[in-house]
Amino acid sequence: MSAGDLYSLDVDEPTALTPMLSDGFEDWSKQVASTGFCSRPVRLFGQARTFDRRSGQHLSTFDSRNLPDSVLYVRCGNRRASRCPSCSHEYQGDMWHLLSAGVSGGDKGVPESVSTHPLVFLTLTAPSFGTVHSSTRPGAQPRPCTVNAAPGLCEHGRPRRCTEHHDADDSRVGQALCPDCYDYEGQAIWQWHCPELWRRFTIRLRRLVAAHLGMSEKASRDLLRVQFAKVGEYQKRGAIHLHALVRLDGAPSDDDPYPSPAVDVPASWLAERCLEAARDIEIDAAPVDAYDSARVLRFGRQVDARPVQRHSEDDGDVSPEMVSAYLAKYATKAAGDVAVDGTPNRHLKQLRETCLELCGRALLHEGFSSPYALLGKWADALGFRGHFASKSRRFSTTLGTLRDARRKYHRDREQLETHEDPSSADEPLDVAEHIVVLNEFRFVGQGWLTPGDAELARSAADAAREWKDARRTARQPHEKGKNHGQALLHR
Ligand SMILES: [Zn+2]
Ligand SMILES: [Zn+2]
Ligand SMILES: [Zn+2]
Known part of the structure; x- marks a missing residue:
């Protein structure tokens, strides 16, 4: 079957x-x-x-x-x-437990002591591939759509900027101002290499952590280890964002799988290393065919790394409950939910078609030896072939x-x-x-x-979910932290 x-x-x-x-x-x-x-x-x-x-x-x-x-x-x-609201709801609940155990401990075999380890909430964005209509963040001061873009018309005779104000549910949000100027190929190729960018990021981060402590990477492994849980999320423009929890542990053993790091560094130090690693890495992406040129791929400029403070009432903190809840929510927002197949969304349709075209060109040019030969297979995922949710082995329990x-x-x-x-x-x-x-x-x-x-x-499912949600909300009295988190995540 x-x-x-x-x-x-x-x-x-x-x-x-x-x-x-x-x-x-x-x-x-x-x-x-x-x-x-x-x-x-x-x-x-x-x-x-x-x-x-x-x-x-x-x-x-x-x-x-x-x-x-x-x-x-x-x-x-x-x-x-x-596909299935109920099964996805259950998955989200499991994901919440998995993340929350890794953040606060005291659950699913993870000791409470992990809540004292340095922890960072990291967002790695895709770069810009052209101007798209954007909405004002919920709760933020209303602002015109593309205020920073240049005035005038593009070479295709379309306005380079839009001064309107769009609500989040405006169908224009995420659409390119000029589809002819927009770099669909660049975005498809970036998404294709995004898992490799993440892999290089984790390698670079481990190296930087060791280097900043004045050690070789091998020596540093006896003192500390970087653990992470990562979730991918599609933006309206169809670009993937990676949200990750990055935690510092000591070297694990069978007796103590989640030891504290043997070096005392604050979470802000780890956040600095995350930003540094994200800025450092790049990939030389091969051209699609003889008519194409190579591209240097990097993460976007809006990379963000924030310490998660778990034992403080400070207003500026990112609450651990919020972080787990939002990452769990992102984990269920897969390609199916950007609804590419049969969508009236021109922009996403174009992106999907670009994936298929690039695949065809790659096959014509180099056959299956081209790195893009399988891009068509991931056209519905807009070129992203990575895991939507993944973690290092010792972050916490498994699904x-x-x-x-x-x-x-x-x-x-x-x-x-x-x-x-x-x-x-x-x-x-x-x-x-x-x-x-x-x-x-x-x-x-x-x-x-x-x-x-x-x-x-x-209808039975709706009733059951409402009941479960009501019960869960009653058990999570962290409304203040939650709202702050929402604002943070919509930046
Ligand atoms: Zn189901
Ligand atoms: Zn606009
Ligand atoms: Zn144009």
């Missing part, structure tokens, strides 16, 4: 609200809830047989034929909000660990309900330890069976 199969098997039979009319509505609703209100769950047909590992005894058989629709629904797990823990929790609860009475059992609560499940399932499709079912699942 390939990803292609998953997306080609869509629901298309227009039927009425079948579960409402059938006796199995309650069972069906349970299935909806068990998928976490996924909007496009995978449908599986088959059996799961449960055995006791110690005795070999067959305990039970779970058969999808006993379920409503005769299939088992499993959540799709897509992290893009445009996989979080998912396993949740799965285990649900499985244990289910098995306690079906097999054992916890009050009389002399086994540990961890019943899953000696239970073996043999799964024999076949993929039969994706999505709820009818449009009516899909609609019911969607």
Whole structure:
């Protein structure tokens, strides 16, 4: 089963609200809830047989034929909000835990002591590829669109600047003032090399940290290590921005995976090194073909690095809760959410087409040996082929660990309900330890069976999300820090 199969098997039979009319509505609703209100769950047909590992005894058989629709629904797990709001919401929650554990510790096996390590919130931007319409940041003083651009007309007869004021939802925001002047090729090629810029940035940062302490990089590794978590975000102009948390730790061991750095430096020192590294690096990008010339690629000038102060009430601080929450939100804003495919957004469409054109030119010129031969494959991601969210190994826990823990929790609860009475059992609560499940399932499709079912699942999902959000907000009383963070991130 390939990803292609998953997306080609869509629901298309227009039927009425079948579960409402059938006796199995309650069972069906349970299935909806068990998928976490996924909007496009995978449908599986088959059996799961449960055995006791110690005795070999067959305990039970779970058969999808006993379920409503005769299939088992499993959540799709897509992290893009445009594909599945529920699964993306869950991903965002996991991402929040992962980041928050790395920022404040005291969660998911990360000790609270990491909250004393120097931590920097870093934003690496793309450079300018031409003037685009821009909106005023929420909460900022309204200002004309492109006030710093030169007056007059460009060589294509279009105004070089725009004095209007645009709201954030104005469809012109992010569009080029002159598509003919705008360097679409430059942007596509920059996005293509962006993962390499990031990689070089991390190498350069480690070197600079060592050099500023007067050590070789090898010697510095015994005293400190740079850990990071990074998330990519598309701007309105389709350019990728990288937001990262950069933390200094000591050299980890099996006994202490998150030790404090052995050198006492403030977060502001680390922020300086981040800025320096971002300014230092560049890439010589090969030309696309014989008619093209080489380009020197760098990060944009609006690179920003701020210390995250975790034990202070100072107004100027970036709050740790805000940083984790916003990075987690960015992590779900993937290419799917800039809606390139079939979009009326001319600018993004042009960028996508440029990726395809460059790929074609590269193949004609050098075949598959060209560095741009695969650019077309990433046209929907506007040329960005990197991970939207990544981290160094020791930043904190992994998404996989979080998912396993949740799965285990649900499985244990289910098995306690079906097999054992916890009050009389002399086994540990961890019943899953000696239970073996043999799964024999076949993929039969994706999505709820009818449009009516899909609609019911969607409204249930909305209600569940509202409830969860209300609960989460009640647990995070950091409104002041949050607002400040919002202003900071929209700069
Ligand atoms: Zn889903
Ligand atoms: Zn404008
Ligand atoms: Zn022009």
